[in-house]
Amino acid sequence: MKKFLAVLLAAVMICISFVACSSETKTDETGNDTQQATLTMATNAEFPPYEYKEGDKVVGIDAEIAQAIADELGMKLEIVDTKFDAIIPGVQSGKYDMGMAGMTVTPEREQSVSFSNSYATGIQSIIVKEGSDIKSVDDLSSETKIGVQLGTTGDIYASDDFGAEAVAQYDKGADAVQALIAGKVDCVIIDNEPAKAFVAANTGLTILETSYAEEDYAICFAKDNTELQTKVNDALKKLIDNGTVKTIVDKYISAE
Template identity: 30%
Template sequence: MRHQRALLATLTATVTTLALTACGSDDAATSDAGEDLGLVSDGTLTVATEGTYRPFTFHDDSGELVGYDVEVAEAVADELGLEIEFAETQWDAIFAGLDAGRFDTIANQVSITPEREEKYAFSEPYTVSRGVVVVPAGDTSVSSFADLDGKTSAQSLTSNWRTLAEESGAAVEPVEGWAQAVALLEQGRVQTTINDSLTVLDYLQEHPDAPIEIAAETEDTSESAFAVTPQREALATAIDGALDTLAADGTLTELSQKYFGEDVSR
């Protein structure tokens, strides 16, 4: 009798498992590893990105979508055994699209912030950046933020870097953005500017002979990662595994070097 009850329990568990599997097959896609990732399209990772944010996501001269975030996302999808489809979306609408389930994740230098962590799940970071002080090449008068006291720094008035410059004692010369700030610096019309390290490294990669250099950097970092809705927590976990592999085999370092001239993945 005990054997009959055990057999009945085994059969019941098997039928239940098959039923659950059948029900789940219509609602969620899986990776080659069998993980239930809840993908928008079976076998495809749908990634939202702007396509207008160089060097992270932009179109090259041939019109192809390229960039650091684009190539990291492609490498992650490949590691997960998935195809990839990019949904080019304006930044102002990108989180609304994620919430509405139009794509699985965002790869667009999405910074991990306490506010966003209340609403979204994040993978581990694939980009780490700092604020940096940029000065004319050969200028030895600045080696820390404290040395900005009394100097003139070119900053966008809507940027948090303007606040940091003022807190460091610098007088702010208003500009519209990085392009104008670096132009004023190279022309000797200001003594410094503060910006994100990725922006500066990208500029130096494109202009290796630019007469500027990084003199100091913040201790605090900004980390960017893939963002998903809480319902796709399993996808964030799967992406973590892929990123771990890509870090270990040197892929992330290689992509960092390609776009920034140094490893910005950690």
């Protein structure tokens, strides 16, 4: 019996140790220790200025807005950098609490996940080489080789408009841009802010004046996670109303 109790006590101590390691202790205003829940956000740090890396840290508009949301909810933010097309499946499975990656609300995505209210408006732009025969959206056709990042709205829209054969998919937007420079594709369709960053970093490229599409960015959640969706929406509304979201966006995107 004593041996059984000793084993049971050891097991209990292991469980207590595990729980203590899997959560963060935070001291509140009264000096008492409280357990702080973690908010896990999946992103793809290849879309400056919305998300990109400085060293090993993910920074940008989405990272700062997510941190502000976590602060409002009294949670610790954990950002996981993954492939863009892995975000929605990861959120669906419960691997991540939410996905935030300059993600547009589309009917296709709404079949898989739920979305928050919009927090920013994005534009899909077209990058070409200087002197290209492609001067506007009207010059695109099924004969045009279009570079896109896999799983993005640029990928979805271009595939729908011009057929899958016209679209070359890449894991990263930067890889699509390098394919353009190498002459493997005729243009790249990508979000406007990353497009500006890529053009600034690579000589001989330009962005067409006419945009390809306009869209709203939002945060995605598993369809059954309505509690978190509501809490994030409430926090997001407060951050929009008090000017926090605008301040963050203005920090990264100057008025033109």
